[in-house]
Amino acid sequence: MAPIDYRTQTALITGPSSGIGAECARQLAQRGAALVLVARRESKLKDLAGELHSRFGVSVTVIPADLGAPDASTQLAHEVARLGLTVTTLITTPASGPTARSPMRIPNALPRRYGSTWRQSSR
Numbered sequence: 319m320a321p322i323d324y325r326t327q328t329a330l331i332t333g334p335s336s337g338i339g340a341e342c343a344r345q346l347a348q349r350g351a352a353l354v355l356v357a358r359r360e361s362k363l364k365d366l367a368g369e370l371h372s373r374f375g376v377s378v379t380v381i382p383a384d385l386g387a388p389d390a391s392t393q394l395a396h397e398v399a400r401l402g403l404t405v406t407t408l409i410t411t412p413a414s415g416p417t418a419r420s421p422m423r424i425p426n427a428l429p430r431r432y433g434s435t436w437r438q439s440s441r
């Protein structure tokens with residue numbers, strides 16, 4: 319299998335305002351991926367977006383959202399479409415309850431680029 323050229327990828331990460339999600343964002347930005355960051359704490363997301371854009375020159379979009387809310391995945395998909403983003407990689411980290419289940423529905427809700435594959439990490 320050919321190595322992934324992350325400079326062609328747009329990765330949506332849920333839960334990047336701390337912990338393992340923030341580290342995933344840093345690792346992908348370092349490899350040149352454009353990022354879409356989703357969590358509740360907008361100020362944390364904006365701080366991280368600023369850091370990654372200035373360090374790595376990548377495009378970073380912030381979408382504040384509570385993934386435990388009803389229809390969160392549908393609302394998120396609408397916002398992604400409204401912003402004209404095409405997501406090719408999905409990383410989900412929030413841990414429990416509806417917060418964990420909601421991202422599992424995101425792949426079906428998001429528009430999919432032909433030939434793209436989801437790389438999803440969740441439990």
Ligand SMILES: NC(=O)c1ccc[n+]([C@@H]2O[C@H](COP(=O)([O-])OP(=O)(O)OC[C@H]3O[C@@H](n4cnc5c(N)ncnc54)[C@H](OP(=O)(O)O)[C@@H]3O)[C@@H](O)[C@H]2O)c1
Binds near residue numbers: 334339411
């Ligand atoms: N950290 C590790 O080294 C590690 C290793 C192996 C497995 N894991 C597993 O990975 C998962 C995450 O661990 P972590 O250490 O990264 O946890 P964490 O630091 O608490 O991060 C959780 C992330 O989820 C977001 N989040 C929580 N509830 C949300 C909601 N309702 N809507 C949207 N975003 C929400 C939080 O952002 P907001 O509060 O801003 O919404 C935060 O960015 C856990 O299941 C853990 O067991 C972690």
